Amino acid sequence: MNTESLAEIRPAHAVKREEIRVVVGASVGTVLEWYDFFLYGSLAIFFSSHFFPAGSATAGYLASLATFGVGFVIRPLGAVLFGRFGDKVGRKATFLVTIIVMGISTAGIGFLPSFNEIGWASPIILVTLRMLQGLALGGEYGGAATYIAEHSRPNRRGLMTGFLQTTATLGFLLSLGITLLCKAFISTDDFASWGWRLPFVSSLILLAISTYIRTTLSESPVFARMKAEHRLSASPLRDSFLVWSNVRTMLAVLFGAQAAVGLIWYTCNFYMLYFLTSTLKVPPGQAYAFVVIMLIFSLPLYVLFGWLSDKIGRKWVILTGCGLAVLTFLPIFTQLSKAVNPQLVAFQQTMPIRLTANDCSAGLFSKPVTDCDRARDFLNQAGLSYTVEPATGSNQLVAHIGELAVSGFQAQQYRDILIRAGYPTQTDVKQINRPLMYALLALLMIWGAMAYGPMSAYYVELFPAKIRYTSISVPYNIGAAVFGGLAPFMSTAIAVKTGNVYYGLWYAIIVGAIAVVIGAVCMRDTKENDLAQ
Structure with a gap:
């Protein structure tokens, strides 16, 4: 029927x-x-x-x-x-x-x-x-x-x-x-x-x-x-992949909706957890407790935004969530640092770190070989931002930590200098501004739910009934694997490569913004579509 x-x-x-x-x-x-x-x-x-x-x-x-x-x-x-x-x-x-x-x-x-x-x-x-x-x-x-x-x-x-x-x-x-x-x-x-x-x-x-x-x-x-x-359909694969009108819709779903939704959802849920533990040095047990609370908070939001899409349409609810996330990721994560680990933020502001060397390979997967590579690895693990500049007059690494210049690299020496300068090795949970932290995490949950909540109804309505299962599943899973699944890795890799703990967000911001534009131009609203067709 x-x-x-x-x-x-x-x-x-x-x-x-x-x-x-x-x-x-x-x-x-x-x-x-x-x-x-x-x-x-x-x-x-x-x-x-x-x-x-x-x-x-x-x-x-x-x-x-x-x-x-x-x-x-x-x-x-x-x-x-x-x-x-x-x-x-x-x-x-x-x-x-x-x-x-x-x-x-x-x-x-x-x-x-x-x-x-x-x-x-x-x-x-x-x-x-x-x-x-x-x-x-x-x-x-x-x-x-x-x-x-x-x-x-x-x-x-x-x-x-x-x-x-x-x-x-x-x-x-x-x-x-x-x-x-x-x-x-x-x-x-x-x-x-x-x-x-x-x-x-x-x-x-x-x-x-x-x-x-x-x-x-x-x-x-x-x-x-x-x-x-x-x-x-006698051949769902043929009708899905060899009919241009359907291929065009699948491509729009993949590069418009799913690329943006996958990036936003994984950044809001998984990269956020990595940022709390690895960058802001929140004890893992405490970080998971924060995240569990926010995940429970997010559950009714998916239903709420699904309901809202019944009233005003799917397309703009999804793209609005993605667009708001793209626009606010940097300020949210910046303020999250101040709320969760103000000591770390204050340390970075008063003690800028600069490396001067000519032998930084900065390979993501290779084992650190030079002093510069080892210093960068150490600072990345410490959740600290830094800049790298070419050395003049000598190839030896010099690390400028505030006003102090340190030649070469020895992990214990770096650690001692940082701690004496006020570097917090772990977040002081008593100093966390919890109302601000929860408010910022709530925004991430809202953006993720706004993007993800109406998605099922939207995708189902886009494709004809006889090839709907295939046509939904393929772009969804490619997008989830390529854009969503790689989002935490790409964000982390960019942060490591550039030496700035916030620069990793630019992957989600740039790719997400492109996807939002593609979705706005190429996708149509569907809430009135007849699913029997």
């Missing part, structure tokens, strides 16, 4: 009940998908030594690749694979498969024998399981978004899919909560030895619940009608 006529042929309370059941069924599974995905990153520090030989550079490389790369890189392939399946076989069957693949691969990590037991088969299987996680996540989002939107009434699509947008945050909170619960009942040594496996294995319980709920759901009414009328 056509979702546009649901309200006309069924009582309003029955339609509302069905919408709630659909949202819960789709979102519970997506929460599990994100829980499994985030769990890997948060526990990698505990299990990497079990699956890779100690002291092996190759093992370290593989661990890093598996943890940070494979899950993102493989997602577009999952989008193609499951997108095609979802447009040919059905929405329900497809995201039932994705949840099972994700749940089993996550539990498999919990049961995986160590390197000492099965040798190199252990890291190979680990990377394979991580690839399966990425494949499943690549196919999950497009299916869940399509399924909810195709069940929703036209004037409630943004509201209903807004609940789906909370699932990434809920998944992160759930992974953190279960990990902390396990740690509360298991000693530190036991958790490092075997207790880290429990959060992975516990995903089987969540998998059982999610699978049961999803099996009780009906197929999308839009897909069921297309199937009954023999209007399904």
Whole structure:
């Protein structure tokens, strides 16, 4: 049946009940998908030594690749694979498969024998399981978004899919909560030895619940009608990638909406956490406590902005959030430094640091070789900004710390000089201006939710029903992997390369601004679109 006529042929309370059941069924599974995905990153520090030989550079490389790369890189392939399946076989069957693949691969990590037991088969299987996680996540989002939107009434699509947008945050909170619960009942040594496996294995319980709920759901009414009328695409990939009008829309989504949304959301949620811990030197436990509070604060915002998009349109809610973020990132992070670690800000203002040398290679991945390289690495780790100038008369490094000039590099010497000059090695939590800090973090959460909240409804409405699953999933996952997934790394790399702790934000500002302009010019509003077409 056509979702546009649901309200006309069924009582309003029955339609509302069905919408709630659909949202819960789709979102519970997506929460599990994100829980499994985030769990890997948060526990990698505990299990990497079990699956890779100690002291092996190759093992370290593989661990890093598996943890940070494979899950993102493989997602577009999952989008193609499951997108095609979802447009040919059905929405329900497809995201039932994705949840099972994700749940089993996550539990498999919990049961995986160590390197000492099965040798190199252990890291190979680990990377394979991580690839399966990425494949499943690549196919999950497009299916869940399509399924909810195709069940929703036209004037409630943004509201209903807004609940789906909370699932990434809920998944992160759930992974953190279960990990902390396990740690509360298991000693530190036991958790490092075997207790880290429990959060992975516990995903089987969540998998059982999610699978049961999803099996009780009906197929999308839009897909069921297309199937009954023999209007399904014979080749969703061909119709998605070889029809120029659809390719043009996918490119607009990728470089207009998704590039901006991915950058903004990851900067507001993940780079912000890195900035608190690595740059402002907030103790990790305290930083996570701040972030958890703000994540909980952000949950209703996704639904609020989804609802708002039902009233005024999707496009400008999304682009307004992205535009406000682009315009305010620098002042927000600058003021955040003053609110969280005023001693560090005062130190940088009174003790400018300048390096003069001719042998700074500044390689991002190479091991520091020269004194200049080692000095830069030391200052980056300390969260301090500095400038580099060519030396005159001598090739020896000279570090100018305030009025003091220091030749060469010795880490302990630098540390002693900085501390005597007033450098705070760690944030004094008692001096944090909490009202200002929370207000600034709240702005970041608002911008991220404004950009992300209406996104599902918007993407679903942009594409024809017969290729909707594929056409949503591909640009979303490419954008999430390339622009969103790389945002924390690129921002950090630019900050390290330039020696300024704030310059990393220019990646999100410049690329985000370009994406906002592309989106404003190339994208159309869609809230009145008929999803049955």
